[in-house]
Amino acid sequence: MATVHKINEDLVKERQKCTFNVQELTYLLDGGEEVTKERREFENILRNVKELQDEVPEVYLSHKERYENAVRKTCILQNVRNDFEKKREVLSPRNIFRAGYAVIKDVSPFFLHNGMFVPTIIGQGTPEQQAEWLPKAKAMAIIGTYAQTELGHGTFIRGLETTATYDAKTEEFILNSPKVTSYKWWPGGLGTTVNHCITVAQLYINGKKYGIHPFIVQIRDLETHKPLPGIKVGEIGPKMGFATANNGFLGFQNFRIPRKNMLMKNAQVLKDGTFVKGMNEKLTYGTMVMVRVNIVSDSAFHTAMAATIAVRYAAVRHQSQLKAKEPEVQIIDYLTQQHKLFIAIATSHAFSNTYTWLYQAYLKVVEDLGKQKQDHLPELHALSCCLKATSSRDAGVIVEQCRLACGGHGYMASSNLPIIYGYTTAAITYEGEHTVLLLQTARYLMKAWMSALEGKVLAPSVAYLVDWLKSDKQRWQNTPEVIVKGFQHVAAGKIKDAFDAIQKHVKAGKDYEDAWNLASVQLIKASEAHSRAILCDGYLRETVRTSSSVSPSLAKVLNHLVQLYIVYWTLETAGDLLVYSNIGKDDIAVLKEKYEELLALIRPNAVGLVDAFDISDEILQSTLGSYDGRVYERLMEEAMKSPLNKEPVNQSFHKYLKPFIKKAKL
Numbered sequence: 134m135a136t137v138h139k140i141n142e143d144l145v146k147e148r149q150k151c152t153f154n155v156q157e158l159t160y161l162l163d164g165g166e167e168v169t170k171e172r173r174e175f176e177n178i179l180r181n182v183k184e185l186q187d188e189v190p191e192v193y194l195s196h197k198e199r200y201e202n203a204v205r206k207t208c209i210l211q212n213v214r215n216d217f218e219k220k221r222e223v224l225s226p227r228n229i230f231r232a233g234y235a236v237i238k239d240v241s242p243f244f245l246h247n248g249m250f251v252p253t254i255i256g257q258g259t260p261e262q263q264a265e266w267l268p269k270a271k272a273m274a275i276i277g278t279y280a281q282t283e284l285g286h287g288t289f290i291r292g293l294e295t296t297a298t299y300d301a302k303t304e305e306f307i308l309n310s311p312k313v314t315s316y317k318w319w320p321g322g323l324g325t326t327v328n329h330c331i332t333v334a335q336l337y338i339n340g341k342k343y344g345i346h347p348f349i350v351q352i353r354d355l356e357t358h359k360p361l362p363g364i365k366v367g368e369i370g371p372k373m374g375f376a377t378a379n380n381g382f383l384g385f386q387n388f389r390i391p392r393k394n395m396l397m398k399n400a401q402v403l404k405d406g407t408f409v410k411g412m413n414e415k416l417t418y419g420t421m422v423m424v425r426v427n428i429v430s431d432s433a434f435h436t437a438m439a440a441t442i443a444v445r446y447a448a449v450r451h452q453s454q455l456k457a458k459e460p461e462v463q464i465i466d467y468l469t470q471q472h473k474l475f476i477a478i479a480t481s482h483a484f485s486n487t488y489t490w491l492y493q494a495y496l497k498v499v500e501d502l503g504k505q506k507q508d509h510l511p512e513l514h515a516l517s518c519c520l521k522a523t524s525s526r527d528a529g530v531i532v533e534q535c536r537l538a539c540g541g542h543g544y545m546a547s548s549n550l551p552i553i554y555g556y557t558t559a560a561i562t563y564e565g566e567h568t569v570l571l572l573q574t575a576r577y578l579m580k581a582w583m584s585a586l587e588g589k590v591l592a593p594s595v596a597y598l599v600d601w602l603k604s605d606k607q608r609w610q611n612t613p614e615v616i617v618k619g620f621q622h623v624a625a626g627k628i629k630d631a632f633d634a635i636q637k638h639v640k641a642g643k644d645y646e647d648a649w650n651l652a653s654v655q656l657i658k659a660s661e662a663h664s665r666a667i668l669c670d671g672y673l674r675e676t677v678r679t680s681s682s683v684s685p686s687l688a689k690v691l692n693h694l695v696q697l698y699i700v701y702w703t704l705e706t707a708g709d710l711l712v713y714s715n716i717g718k719d720d721i722a723v724l725k726e727k728y729e730e731l732l733a734l735i736r737p738n739a740v741g742l743v744d745a746f747d748i749s750d751e752i753l754q755s756t757l758g759s760y761d762g763r764v765y766e767r768l769m770e771e772a773m774k775s776p777l778n779k780e781p782v783n784q785s786f787h788k789y790l791k792p793f794i795k796k797a798k799l
C-alpha cells in the first residue's frame with residue numbers, strides 16, 4: 134500500500150486562505166462536471182496500472198531504452214483507453230492528451246498518429262477513403278504520422294521536392310525523393326514506430342506539375358515491420374527535447390501506391406489522369422489549421438503545469454528575511470515572485486478562454502466548407518496563425534520564467550520544468566514557424582486595412598479598424614474595456630504604419646515583394662499587437678460571460694485574473710500605448726498601483742488557483758510541484774535513484790582517479 138504523507142503545513146495554510154470553491158473552477162476549466170469526472174476516472178485507472186510505473190527514472194535510460202520504454206507504455210495506455218471506451222463514452226481528446234502525460238514523461242511516439250494522421254484522413258479523405266482507413270487507424274491496426282517537412286523545406290511547402298507521378302497505365306502514383314534535400318525529415322513516430330504515413334508530395338501528371346497533395350502510404354511491412362522495398366526510413370537522432378517522439382526521415386525510390394491512396398476530398402485525379410481542381414487549393418493545408426487551433430489549448434496546459442509547480446514550490450520554499458529578526462519568509466511573499474508567477478496563472482486562463490471560442494470558430498468553418506461555403510476561412514487562417522504563434526511563444530517565456538522562479542531546483546530534471554520547456558519551445562517552431570505565421574496574419578491585416586479604407590464591412594476580428602478610422606479620440610479610462618480598446622488602437626496604428634511603409638517603398642520604385650520584406654519587422658509587430666488585442670478582448674468577453682453563471686466568490690477571482698492579465702500587458706507595452714492611444718503618463722502610474730493591488734488580491738488564492746487546474750502528481754511528475762509539498766524529501770528520494778548512488782565507490786576511481794592522484798606531484 135502506498136504511504137500517505139502529511140501535507141506540508143504552508144500548503145495547508147494556503148489552502149485554508151482560499152476564498153473560492155476550487156472544485157467549481159476545475160469544472161469550469163474542464164468544460165463541465167461530467168468532463169472532470171470522466172478525466173479523473175480515467176487518470177485513476179492509469180494510476181493503478183503497475184506496469185506504467187517506472188522502476189528507473191527515464192532520464193537515466195539510454196536513448197534506445199527510453200524510446201522502447203515509451204512504446205511499451207504507450208501500448209498499455211492505448212489498451213487501457215480501449216477498455217475504458219468499451220464501457221463508456223469515447224474520451225474527449227483533451228482528456229486523452231492530458232492523461233498521456235501521466236504515462237509518457239516526454240512526448241509519445243504515437244503523438245502524430247492521434248494528432249495529425251487520423252485528423253488528416255478525416256479532413257482530407259473522401260467518404261470511401263475514410264471508410265477504408267479510419268476504422269483501422271482508430272483501432273491502431275495501422276499506425277501513422279504526417280510526413281510533410283523535408284530536409285530542404287519546412288516553411289515553404291510549395292517548394293517540397295518529393296514527387297508523386299501518375300502512371301495512368303497502372304493507375305498508380307510513383308513516389309520519388311530525387312535529392313537529399315527532398316528526404317522527409319522530422320515527422321514524429323516515423324523513425325521506428327509507424328507503418329503508414331500521410332506523405333505530402335508534388336503531383337505530376339503527363340509531365341505537368343499540379344502542386345502539393347496528401348497521399349496515404351504504407352512504408353513498413355505489417356508483419357515484420359521491415360521497410361518496404363523502395364523505402365529508406367530511420368530516426369533523426371537526439372534533439373533539444375521530444376526525446377521519445379521518435380522523429381524520423383524518409384526517402385522514396387520509385388515506390389508505387391494505388392491511385393486511391395491520394396486523399397481526394399479536395400482535388401482529385403481520375404483514372405485516365407484527368408486532374409479535377411478542388412474548391413480552394415489551400416484546403417490541403419487543413420490539418421495544419423486544426424493543429425494550430427489545438428496548440429492554443431496545449432499552451433494553456435503547459436502554462437498551467439509550470440504555474441502549478443512554481444506556485445506550490447514558492448509557497449513551500451522559505452528564503453531570506455523581509456525584516457531582521459523575523460523568520461525567513463515564504464518566497465511567494467516577495468512581490469517580485471508574485472509578478473513572475475501570477476501572470477502564469479492568468480495566461481493559462483487567457484489561452485483556455487481563447488481556445489474555447491477559437492475552436493467553435495474552427496468547427497463553424499468546417500461545417501460551412503461541407504456546404505461549399507468558404508467565406509470565413511481567411512479569417513480563421515489569420516486568427517489561428519497569430520494565436521498559435523503568440524500562445525506558444527508566451528508559453529515558452531512563461532515556462533522559463535517559472536523555472537527561474539524556482540531558483541537552482543528549477544534546473545533539476547526532477548522538477549520537470551526542463552522537459553516542459555523542451556515541449557513548449559518546440560511548439561514555437563513546429564506547425565508553422567513563429568515569424569512565418571505572424572507574417573501570414575499580416576497579409577490578412579494588410580488586406581483588411583485596404584478594405585477599411587475603402588469603407589467595406591470587415592470580419593469581426595478586424596472590425597476595430599473601421600471604428601479606429603471613424604474616431605480614435607476615445608477618452609482614456611483605466612477600465613478593462615477601455616484598455617482593450619487601447620490595445621486595438623495600438624494594433625490599428627501599427628497596421629497602418631506597416632501598410633504605409635510598404636506603400637512608401639513601392640512609391641520609391643520597389644517591387645511589392647521587396648517592399649513587403651523591407652516592412653516585415655513592422656508587419657510582425659502589427660501582427661503581434663493584433664494578437665494581443667484579440668487575446669485580451671476574447672478573454673475579457675468570456676470572463677464577463679461566464680461570471681454570470683458561477684458563484685459570486687469565483688466570479689470575483691476570475692475578474693481579478695483577467696484584470697491582472699490586461700494590466701500586466703498594458704505595463705509591458707506602455708510605450709506602444711503612449712504612441713498609439715490616449716493613455717497618459719498619469720494613467721500608467723495609476724495602473725502600476727492597480728497591478729500591485731491585484732497581486733495582493735490574488736495572493737491568498739494563488740495555491741487554490743493552481744489546485745483548480747487539477748493536474749495530478751502523476752501528470753506533473755515534479756519534485757517541486759506535488760500536491761503534498763514534500764519538496765525536499767522528494768528531491769532527496771529522486772537523487773537517491775541516480776545509478777551513481779547505487780555503489781559506494783564507482784569503478785572510475787580505481788581505473789582513472791586513483792592512478793591520476795597517485796601520479797600527481799605536490
Ligand SMILES: CCCCCCCCCCCCCCCCCCCCCCCC(=O)SCCNC(=O)CCNC(=O)[C@H](O)C(C)(C)COP(=O)(O)OP(=O)(O)OC[C@H]1O[C@@H](n2cnc3c(N)ncnc32)[C@H](O)[C@@H]1OP(=O)(O)O
Nearest residue numbers: 227230248288290415418427431434437514563564565746
Ligand atoms: C488547465 C488547462 C486546461 C487545458 C487542458 C488541455 C490539455 C491539452 C490538450 C490539447 C489537445 C490538443 C493537443 C494538440 C497537439 C497536436 C499534436 C500535433 C503535434 C504537431 C507536431 C508538429 C507537426 C508539424 O510541424 S507538421 C508540419 C507543419 N508545417 C507547417 O506548418 C508549414 C508552414 N507553412 C505553411 O503553412 C505554408 O507554406 C505558408 C502558409 C507559410 C505559405 O503557403 P503558400 O506559399 O502556399 O501560401 P502564400 O503564398 O503565403 O499564401 C497564399 C494564400 O493562401 C492563404 N493561405 C495560406 N495557408 C492557408 C491555410 N492554411 N488556410 C487558408 N488559407 C491559407 C494565404 O492567406 C494567402 O491568401 P491571400 O488571400 O492570397 O493573401
Ligand SMILES: Cc1cc2nc3c(=O)[nH]c(=O)nc-3n(C[C@H](O)[C@H](O)[C@H](O)COP(=O)(O)OP(=O)(O)OC[C@H]3O[C@@H](n4cnc5c(N)ncnc54)[C@H](O)[C@@H]3O)c2cc1C
Nearest residue numbers: 279280281282286287288319320321559563564565566568
Ligand atoms: C519537435 C518538432 C517536431 C516536428 N514534427 C513534424 C512532423 O511531425 N511532421 C512534419 O512534417 N514536420 C514536423 N516538424 C517540422 C516543422 O513543421 C518545421 O520545422 C517548421 O514548420 C519550420 O520550418 P523550417 O524548419 O523549414 O524552418 P525555416 O523556414 O527554415 O526557418 C528558419 C528561419 O527562416 C525564417 N523564414 C523562413 N521563411 C521565411 C519567410 N517567408 N519570411 C521570413 N522569415 C522566414 C524563419 O522565421 C526562421 O527564423 C517538426 C519540427 C520540430 C522542431
